Each structure stands twice: as structure tokens, then as C-alpha cells.
Amino acid sequence: MTDTVGIVIVSHSSDIAKGTADMVRQMVGSEVKVAFCGGNPDGGLGTSVPLIIDAINAAWSPKGVAVLVDLGGAETNSEMAVEMLEPARRDLVVVCNAPIVEGAVMAATEAAGGSSLAQVKAVAEELSAD
Amino acid sequence: MSVPSETFKSLVKAAAEQVIASAPELTSLDQAIGDGDHGTNMKRGCEAVLGKLDAISAQPLDEAFKMIGKTLVMTVGGASGPLYGSFFLAAGEALSHDKHLPEDLADVFGSAVNAVSARGRSHVGEKTMLDVLVPVLETLKSAAGQPDLIARVRSTAAEAVERTAPMQATKGRASFLGARSVGHVDPGARSSCVLVQAVCAGLEARA
Numbered sequence: 658m659t660d661t662v663g664i665v666i667v668s669h670s671s672d673i674a675k676g677t678a679d680m681v682r683q684m685v686g687s688e689v690k691v692a693f694c695g696g697n698p699d700g701g702l703g704t705s706v707p708l709i710i711d712a713i714n715a716a717w718s719p720k721g722v723a724v725l726v727d728l729g730g731a732e733t734n735s736e737m738a739v740e741m742l743e744p745a746r747r748d749l750v751v752v753c754n755a756p757i758v759e760g761a762v763m764a765a766t767e768a769a770g771g772s773s774l775a776q777v778k779a780v781a782e783e784l785s786a787d
Numbered sequence: 788m789s790v791p792s793e794t795f796k797s798l799v800k801a802a803a804e805q806v807i808a809s810a811p812e813l814t815s816l817d818q819a820i821g822d823g824d825h826g827t828n829m830k831r832g833c834e835a836v837l838g839k840l841d842a843i844s845a846q847p848l849d850e851a852f853k854m855i856g857k858t859l860v861m862t863v864g865g866a867s868g869p870l871y872g873s874f875f876l877a878a879g880e881a882l883s884h885d886k887h888l889p890e891d892l893a894d895v896f897g898s899a900v901n902a903v904s905a906r907g908r909s910h911v912g913e914k915t916m917l918d919v920l921v922p923v924l925e926t927l928k929s930a931a932g933q934p935d936l937i938a939r940v941r942s943t944a945a946e947a948v949e950r951t952a953p954m955q956a957t958k959g960r961a962s963f964l965g966a967r968s969v970g971h972v973d974p975g976a977r978s979s980c981v982l983v984q985a986v987c988a989g990l991e992a993r994a
Binding site: 669697698701702703704705706707728729730733737741 | 907
């Protein structure tokens with residue numbers, strides 16, 4: 658199997674993260690590595706930097722990883738998590754400015770075709786274009 | 788000059804304990820204009836810092852600040868984790884690069900505030916913690932070396948937090964409320980004020 662960009666879903670809610678990942682897998686099966694996390698370090702609504710780092714590493718691909726987030730804290734924590742990755746991986750992870758469910762499905766579908774990280778990000782972000 | 792590790796430890800402890808004691812108020816402010824988790828998030832982060840306080844204060848000052856920052860990043864669980872985490876990481880970074888406390892306090896604090904601004908892509912006037920941190924920085928610069936510096940910082944922080952009430956939020960969850968965010972003090976500004984005031988009180992008690 659050729660390498661495909663990995664997809665990470667970061668929601669404040671573990672239910673939303675899991676549900677989004679289920680929808681992605683329905684579209685792309687196991688062609689694309691998908692990891693997700695949701696909830697703060699105590700398991701309540703929120704996001705957690707260590708869990709995001711684990712998810713990025715779980716979805717790791719030499720072609721990079723695209724991260725889809727829901728609300729502000731998920732974005733800020735994801736950006737922080739990327740900075741805390743080992744240096745060789747930092748530049749191969751992008752946080753997409755896209756709606757989490759639609760963005761994840763579109764990004765994964767694009768990734769399944771073997772597209773680059775930049776292409777995957779661009780397709781997800783078309784959803785946010787005016 | 789340098790800061791003795793016992794002084795540092797007592798100030799960190801006082802600040803963390805004060806934030807923990809303020810958690811119900813922070814949560815209540817955040818319930819008004821946000822998602823209502825600021826108090827519990829800050830409490831969780833500060834408890835983690837207190838749990839590591841012996842290890843933190845055994846480090847050189849720059850590493851101690853970085854450990855506080857990293858602990859907040861890894862445990863807070865909301866946007867305030869990376870925001871406060873970046874504050875302390877940047878302060879530690881400044882101290883690793885030829886800055887010293889207490890003499891370079893304004894410079895170190897300035898680096899920390901810039902890191903918060905960059906992390907949040909936010910500026911003063913947007914109803915955030917920066918609306919306390921930036922005025923405090925200005926007082927640290929303008930009143931540097933003055934005998935009443937601590938008192939001025941305290942009053943700057945107290946006045947600045949109240950000035951967030953009439954502001955309309957354009958960053959963070961509160962921005963979803965638009966004009967309805969007006970009339971409420973910003974919870975992040977309030978937690979910044981609590982931290983600044985606790986450090987001031989600790990310094991006054993030791994003076």
C-alpha cells in the first residue's frame with residue numbers, strides 16, 4: 658500500500674471525535690490511518706495536549722498528518738501539540754481550518770487518492786472558503 | 788542578583804493556591820460568556836504544578852519556568868493551557884538567554900506576554916487575558932525601580948480586569964455571543980489578575 662496522509666480528529670467531545678472517525682472510515686475504509694481524541698485530561702468536555710500528541714503519532718505517515726478540530730481550544734491545543742512533537746515530525750503536521758465532520762471526510766477521501774499533505778489541507782479548507 | 792529558590796517556590800505556591808481558591812468564581816464568569824470550564828481547568832493545572840513543586844523549584848530558574856509551562860500545557864485541557872503554558876515557557880526561554888530576575892522583570896514579562904498574544908493570535912482590547920497582562924507589562928516598564936512598583940502593579944491589574952466588562956469579545960468562545968458578551972468580566976482576564984495579585988501579595992509579605 659502506498660503511503661497516504663494520516664487524519665487526526667480532535668473534538669471537545671470523545672463521542673463526536675469517535676463518531677466523526679466512524680464516518681471517515683465508512684468512506685475510506687482502512688486505506689487511510691485515522692486517529693481521534695476528545696475530552697480533557699479528566700475525561701470531561703475539552704481537549705488534551707498529550708492525547709493529541711498520541712493521536713498524531715498513531716496516525717503517523719511519512720506523507721504527514723492533517724488534524725481536524727472543532728472549537729477554539731481544540732485548535733490551540735492542537736497547535737501546541739504539533740510544536741511539542743519531535744522536530745522531524747513538526748513540519749509534517751497541519752491543523753486544518755475546516756468544519757470537523759465535513760473536513761475530516763473530505764480530507765480523508767482526498768488522502769485516500771494518494772494526495773500530498775498540502776492538497777489534503779486545501780480540499781478540507783475549501784469548505785471554509787467564502 | 789538572583790531569586791532564591793525558596794522565594795520562587797513560595798510565590799508559585801501562593802499563586803497556584805490563589806487560582807485554586809478562585810476556581811468557583813472563574814467558572815461562574817466563564818458560565819456567563821464561555822463554556823464554563825475555566826475554573827476547573829485552571830484548578831487542574833495549578834494542582835499539577837503544586838504536585839511537582841519540589842521538582843520544579845529544584846531546577847535553575849529558567850528550567851523551573853519551562854516546567855511550569857509544560858505542566859500547564861499538558862494538564863489544563865482548555866485553550867488556557869497553551870496560553871498560560873506559552874507564557875511560562877517564553878519566560879523560561881528569556882531567562883535562558885541572558886535575562887535575569889528580578890532586574891529584567893519587564894523584559895521577561897514582555898516576552899511571556901508576546902507569546903500569549905502569538906499563541907492566541909490576539910491583541911489588547913479583545914476581552915482576553917491580554918487585557919490584564921498588557922497593562923501590567925506597561926506598569927512594569929513605566930514604574931520600574933519605583934518603591935511603590937508592587938502596589939502600582941496590583942492596582943493596574945485590578946482596574947484592568949474591570950475594564951474588560953464593557954468590551955465585546957472577538958476572540959475565543961465568548962465571541963460567539965457577540966454583543967451579549969458585553970457587561971461580563973472576562974474569565975481569562977480575571978485569572979491573570981488573580982495570578983498577578985497573588986505574586987504581588989507574596990512579594991509584599993516577604994518585603
